[in-house]
Each structure stands twice: as C-alpha cells, then as structure tokens.
Amino acid sequence: MDSHHADISENQGALASPGVPAGVPSDVKPEQLTLSDPRAVLSMLEADQVVAAKRRTHFGRKNLSFGTKALLWALRVYVVAMLVIVFISVYQAVHAAR
C-alpha cells in the first residue's frame, strides 16, 4: 500500500512540469493510456469519475420534508389521473374516426 502512495506522489510530481497546465501530466502519452498503465489512466480522471469509485460511493438518501413528499404525491396523482384521461380521449377519437 505504501509503495502505491510513493508511486502516486511521483506521478503527481510530473503534473507540475513547466508549460503543462494542471491535469495534463507531461509524461503521459496517449498510447500509455491502457490497462497496463492504470496510474496514467487515473491521472486523467477525477476521483469520482473512475467506474470502481462510483460503485463504491453513493449519494446517501435525502431526508424529504413533508412538503416535498406532498408535492411528489400530488404530482404522481396528477400523472395517473391525466394518463387515464388521455387514454380515454384518444381511444374515443380513434374509435369515432373508424
């Protein structure tokens, strides 16, 4: 584990090479971006952009206030009621046309 940290620090040192903006490692070439050089790959991505990191971390559940819950329920009832109206009216329109 420690050796990983050491390697990463070295790679971070390369980020600060003169003439290269932050986020563009001077020693990384596109052909290096392969599964065999994962450090180079990670150097181009944000911490929560890596697939494995996204699987590991999740945004927790938000505590919904009473008002928010009431709004979500009202909108749910709205959608269901309107869908029933749409289907009845379109069915009638199609039926009448025939």
Place this chain on the structure above:
Amino acid sequence: MNAPDKNPSQLAGYTAHPTTESAVASAAAPELIGLVTHEDVDRARDRWEVAHARVQGRTKTFGGFRLLWLLVGPGILVFLGENDAPSMLSYSADGSRYGVGFFIPFVVLTFIMGFIVQEMTVRLGAVTHRGHAELIFDRFGKFWGFFSMGDLIFGNFLTLVTEFIGVRAGLGFFGVRPAIAVGGALVIVVAAITTGRYWTWERITLSLAIFNGLFIPAAILARPDWHAVGHAMLTWMPFPGGGRYEILLLILATIGATVTPWMLFFQQSAVVDKGMQPRDINAGRFDTLLGALLASVFAIAAILATVPLFHHGINAADFQGAQFAEALEPLIGHTGAALFALGIFEAGIVAAIAISTSSAYAFGEVMQTGHSLNRPLREAWPFYLTLFGSACAAAALVLIPRFPLEFVVLTVNVIAVLAMPPALTFLLLLVNDPEVMGEHVNGFWANVAGVTVTILLIIAGLGFGLATVFPKWLGG
C-alpha cells in the same frame, strides 16, 4: 485488471460528495489502480484529447474550436434527437392547419424552455459523473425511483414505436416496403452501438442528426412569406382560429415535441459517458444552446414546409409522414416532398438511436451493471441487450398488421408533457441539493426559470384534462 460489474464487499458503503480531485491523487487511488476498466481507459483517452486541446486553445489561433469540437455532442444530439418523427409531424400539423402565425414564436419559446431544463442536466452530469436515474435512486430511494423509471420506460417505448412509424412512413414515400425500412433502421441502430466507443457512437449519430436540416430546403421550396414569418415572430399573430380543444391539443403536442423526460435522462448520462468535468460546463452550455438553436430552426422549417397545405385548404388532420409528403408533392414539387419524407425518416432513425440508448443508460444505472458505450459487449451485455431489445420490440410492433399506430402517435407527445412535471421536480430537487452539486447548485434565476417551466407544463396538462372532461367549456 478489469473490475467486475459487482463486487459489493469491496465497493460499497461510502458516501459520495462532489469533488474535482484527481483520481491518482485521491485517498482511494491505491485500491482504484487495481480496478481500472476498459471504460476508464477510453474515457481517459478522451480526457487527454480535451486537456491538450485546452492547451492549444490558449496558444493557437483556432485552438478553441478544437476544444469545442471535442466537447459538443450531447446537447446537439438531445435536441436533434427530440426533433423526432412525431415532433416533426406535430410541427407539420401546426403549419398545415394554422399557417404562419402563433406557432412559429411558440416553437422558439418551447426550445428556450428546453434549454433551461437541459442545461441543468449538463451541470448534474459533469459534477456528479452519475446518470439521472442513478441519482434519483440514490437520493430519493427505490420507491420514487421506480415511479420515475416507470414514466421513463413507458414513455420511451411508446416514443420508440413512433420513431419506427416515422421510418416506415418516410421511406414509404419512396416505395420501400415496411419490413425493409424498419429492418434497415435496426441495422443502423446496431451499427452505431457496435463501435464499443462513446466518441465514435456520438460522431456517427451526430453526422446522421445533422440531416434534420433537410427540412430547410423543403421549406425554401415551399416559398414562405418571410414578411409574415417576421410579423409572426414579433406579434405571435395571427392566433389560430377554430376548435379550442384542438388548438390546446396541438399546443400540448408542440410542447411535448421539445421537452420530454427521456431528454433529461439521456443528456445527463451522455455527459457522464463523454467524461465531462465541471470545467467543461460552459462548453456543455454552448453545446446545449447550439442544439436548441439548430433544432428550433429545423422545427420552424417543418412548419413552413407544410404551410402550402394550409393555403390550399387541404385537411391534414389525420396525416402521417408519407401522407404529408404526398400531399405536398403537387405544391412544392417532387424534390421538396422527397426532402420532407427523407427528413421524417432521418428524424425517426436518430431518435430511435438516442431513445433506446436513454432507456439502456437508465436500466444500467438502476441495475448497477455496466452502462457505457465505452464498454465492450462482453462487459456490458445487459446494457446493449436493453438498447437493442427495446429497439427490436418497437420495430416489431410497427410491423404488426392492424396495430393501432395512430393511437400511439396521438398519445405520445401528450404523455411526454404530462410526465414532465414530476421529472422536472426531481431535477430541480437534485440541482438544488448542495450535497450533490456543491458550488454548482442552481442560482436564483435558474430556479425561477425551472419552476416557471414546471408550472407552465402543469397548467398546459390541466387545461388539456379539463377540456377533455368538460369539453363544453372550450366549445369542443
């Protein structure tokens, strides 16, 4: 080296938070080094190109254009994808029934509404690197998540059916048999996804989407009265006459032609798959604005192309794609009619690709399986199976004799409008959530605009509902 799709013992239990910290410098780097995937590699390559274009943008005269070229895509695709077969038919219905007038500026207004909404998905995707469905499940739980997914999958499937109706109708004008037209469209959908690379898929789909512009030469061949167009843009007049219920239905269908739930899910997932980061948000805004601008011009062109039907008193109330083209042929010539039919075909193909991808992204996010176009088929087969399976099922329905296609076409845009308020509410809650968005939470005016759009959609939906239940109120 590849991370398995599910490894809960190692990869669960941490709370995410917005960060721009480099992965290689993060505390998790030692673990992540052993879990880099093919998807990460492709995304890192895309980021390398963007980072170097950003350097060139500072040092070379036209370097900024390369950066924009690399970063545009999801916004243009989502808007040109939404200029789909039923949408172009809605615009055509506006033009053929009411001529040049209210609907020209109204279409522009709907695209402004679309831009307001879609810009929020750019920020959500770039900051969280997570899709819309995943965030809804994370923050609101499975109960509300499944409701939201139900709306999406149901609406997407109906819309997908109408895209294949458009494909069939568009090519029907040229005498292509339905099975060949629909089968050919499926081949194009598959060809686009078999690249195993988001970037290639995006460029292929963009190159198809730009043919939405076929409606422009069709409109020019219809010799529009530009003075009347300018007058309509400035005054919103003349307001359509006739049955108020019919006008309300067309207004609703026109809104549904521009703002729909699949667009929210698609653009956010595409922004994530493209690997966009918070520093790319301005480019994402430009991409979204460009998409809205192009789509509104093409939509107005569809209206103008069908205005001759209005002037000649041709009743287009029940027209579908090929019938519009056939009716237009004696008025704007064979070339104009053929361009119109090709435009409907193109609109169906591009939307079929985008909408089936939207369903697959959402499915993968909810099921926590691989959900990226950067993944090879063997690593993300449920994602590709969802994408291809939904397209195949929709295509098959279109070929069933006596299937009530007109029922689906009439319903789809209206359902899109009705499903939008809950979708927009989730979007507004997420984009105002500091735990999710950090410093990129909505500002005051973005909230005013977002809430206004939501209220307008609810009013439009309620108006339609009341007019249906109490038709005498509107003289229907």
